[in-house]
Amino acid sequence: MTQVENRHPSETLEINFGPQHPSTHGVFRMQMLLDGEKICSLKPVLGYLHRNHEQIAENITYAASMAYTDRLDYLNAMTNNFAYAIAVEKLAGIEVPERAEYIRVIMAELARLVNHITVIGFLLNDMGAFFTPLLYAFREREKILDIFEEVSGSRMMCNYFRFGGVKRDLTTENLTAIMQIVRRFPAFLEEFEALLTKNEILCMRCQNVGILPANLAVNSSITGPVLRASGVNYDIRKVDGYSIYKRFDFRIPLGEKGDVYDRYFVRILEMRESLKILYQALNKIPQGEFLNKKTLPFLKMPRNFKPAVGEAYGRIESPKGELGFYLVSDGTPQPWRYHVRAPSLINLTVLEDICIGQKVADAIIILGSIDIVLGETDR
Amino acid sequence: MTNFPSKRKSSGIKQWDHVYTSSVQNAPSHHWLKIFGAGALKGMVVTLKNFVTSYFRKPDQGGIFTVQYPEERYPEIENYRNLPFLVYDGSPDKVRCVACGICERECPPKCIYITMETDVAGKPVRKPAVFDIDYAVCMNCGICEEVCPFDSIFMDHVFEIASPRRIDTGMIRHQEDLLKSSEYLQKIRPKTATMIDEKKRAAEEKKKAVVKPPQGPTV
Amino acid sequence: MNMPPLLRDIEFAVDLSFVNAKGWILDLLSHIVPDWVVVFASIVISGVAILVLGPVIMMYLTLLERKLIGRIQNRYGPNRVGIWGLLQPIADGIKMFTKEDIVPVYADKVIHCLAPIVIVIPALMVFLVVPFGERMTAVNLNIGLLYFIAVSSITTIPIFMGSWGSRNKYSLLGGMRTAAQMISYEVPMTLSVVPVIMMSQSLSTNKIVLSQSGSYDMNWFIFTPWGIVGFIIFFLCAVAECNRPPFDLPEAESEIIAGFHTEYSGMKFALFYMAEYMNAFTLCGIAATLFLGGWQGPFLPSWIWFLGKTFVLICVMIWFRGTFPRFRVDQLMGFAWKFLLPLTLINILVAGLCHFISEKTGWIYSFIIFSISFWVLVRLNRPWMPEKRHYPLAN
């Protein structure tokens, strides 16, 4: 990457961004060495939000961990649940009914919408737009969170997925409400884009800032919109085709340069693709069971749920990248090993590489565009 | 398949590619809006439009979506879960809970503490002597409600429980604070309560049906 | 203007009501006390008026800003204290007064405490030359405009004091940004005023306003080709001078937290804010004076015209804040030096040209000149221009 060689011995300023800083998205610390406003070195310091997630999960039942996965990436509890459910279902070999799969996809894509608009709003906030894009994003987010609350009981900590299905069925009113959101969302996106996409200041700030080359991205195992913004066609929804994603007609937007602007715009386009998936899923959703009846006893008595000895890795394309759960069972009600492959943490590893040589203000928006949630990074 | 009334024309869904691609980005390059500064001006038009429409649009159509909390309240959603409470039938001494301790065992953050009541002779009675929930620890996951075989613990809708203290009268709730009547449950979660009542009635009828036949021959 | 004499009299009376009120008080005083006290009282009355006006304007500008931005963002804005939140500024004031006053341990205490006081002085001093209405300029200096530019340029020093005195690295970064920004934007701002001085042949704010009278008092400078460009440049520079978005780098809360006032709390912080809002008000007022005809305007009393124009400009500033993200440091400097500065120089030439040819041809010529120069400048500033990108949709 671009290294700033010290041509002239100028005074550098060591500065701590965070853990209490308005735009580090939580308790994240960046130890920066500045030459004027240019970044000479940047060390991310993690662990301020460490909550022992994996160890806790190894000491409670499989079902009880579901509630804890909500707290990983607290912006999209739905996809976290999804990934965990897939991992456990692989481990125990549980079938998922058709309708449940559709509900899962609908919820996951709604979560993607929530995540992407929120991230773009916060990115603009980091850029100094005084909350306007963020609040427009929240206006739409509220509508989706209302749906989440109605179906799962909680706006953010959904705890909605169960092994072999979901907790509650979607009613017709829910489906109509989701359809309404899907119908109205493009208009909102148009408005949002009119405000942002062609704004000269945003273009000046974002274009050619924090370029992440494709080879570096692949080598650092970056996933998600950040990777796709660098032009690498890799989306687990397409690669694995998990759940029922193979049935839907959608495409993967790819970026050109891998800078902040591409990351921003790829997210916008991804939302549009998500809307496509939602539209198809809502039109095709069949009647039927929402939960595999065989797993019901396990849900009533989680202690009795003892998967056979073995291991499983379940992964999905969460809005932030590849979210995977690695589980090893030793035949007891508790997993013997429980590991989370958190996209936020792994995407964060390139932060120093793409920040060096940029300005302080750029580091902030690069961090914003990588889209981390500290709950997931520190676990 | 769920069929939706075709609102396509009115709601703006025309052709797929049209709707789901960004018209802003794909604007023709010779467009007059290409002038430097036009994008910023367009953004200003958007904010101005929102400023004006905030005065007369409805919340769900892009108007002001603030809920002025103490005066206005969000409509209560039945499935909303917040913190657990115990249900009694009729009078507070008829607690549904039998102190089996499943919820205590399954609670992920371990915020429930139960001991079983004993009668004078020291024999355990199917009733909780102590039933404490630490609301400060509870993470509102709703597992207790799910695992309870006796339909006695439910997630409440009350959220105004702020307290300056964590222990004592603060966030630790004892049995007497947790107990709420089944009418209350009926009020906040009509669907669930009706379902449970029906289940109970069915079970009772079944029991009667099962219990009666042996009674018959003896008489 | 063809108005019935009575109406004109009434308008005249309303127009000069403040001036007359002051005159009566002084008249009354002159019967009781010696002459020098009367002169003194005259100064005191104007001074007190300004000293009261400044903070009141600041208080209600904050409310206005919060309300407008709230509406832009589909919120209500403050509406709890008093009807429409009208008492909110007072509540804020009480809060500021009762807050703990924190001085960092390693701060340079004298300078740290002096900075917020010093920053208010130039902000108040510039009020002296703002023509609030007909005969309502506190001091009619014949170099009023120069005085305004000079005094408002002092503002950098207290910002330096605040940023250096609090011994905070974020403050220091903010202070450096301020210095760079203020010096840079002063240049195009001063140069954009030059055509106005050329046309009105005076530096006195009053005379500049008077030279914009004419039919219906609407012969404003903004209705000339050089005036419109000059006004836009002046206004952008004014936004930058009072550190408001999108030029709010010195206090960028998402980057360097709050820049030079990171370490300030309570009333000291409020003083910084007060200075900022008063600067915003005076800069808008001067922009209205220079290009929008100041208090000139038909039918309504002069001070209403002035305040109306000023508040429209302030609302535009708030609108900016509700819309734009922030520039980056290098872009900010580049915008001033590589874009605004050449444009101001061209503007001066155009103003000279317009002076010597008829109005219609002047419009045509200046339109051609401005479009060409705008195009050339945009070309020259290529590195920042938005790129057209293509996003393939893979399967």
Add this chain to the structure above:
Amino acid sequence: MDMLSLIIKFGIYGTMALALIAAIAVVTLRNLFHSALCLAAVLIATAMIYAAFHADFLAAAQILLYVGAVMTLIIFAIMLTEQLGSKTIRQTNRQNLAALAGLLVFVVILGRVIFKTPWPVTEKALASKVTVMELGKAFMGPYVFPFEVISIILIAALLGAVVIAKKDR
């Protein structure tokens, strides 16, 4: 009116005293930043004295150029060399002799000016007010050549600064 002129007089003398005290502080204070601030105070006080003697334009120009621009640059330089927020640099007065020589030269020049001025000042000289308009006319009229020369020199200096700054790249 007697009282008024007395007040004005006191005001002017007070400003002069302030200027002097601040000037002394500039050289005696050990903290560079404080010295710089005192220098700003001196400059402002001088401008106030100019204004009191009806040299409005000079006063405004003084504030605009010296306080607004030059002082800002000085403080900017101090902040850049201050090891950025760590320990402050102490001011040292090692060039005593040079300073003394400079002072002597200054005194000689000042003395010459004082002796050359025809005391007492005539009423006519007092009455003539130099307005901005006249200044401008003078610049564009009799003094147009020196004015242009100075502008060329300034542009040359500007370009030189750019060249020096660019050399690094």
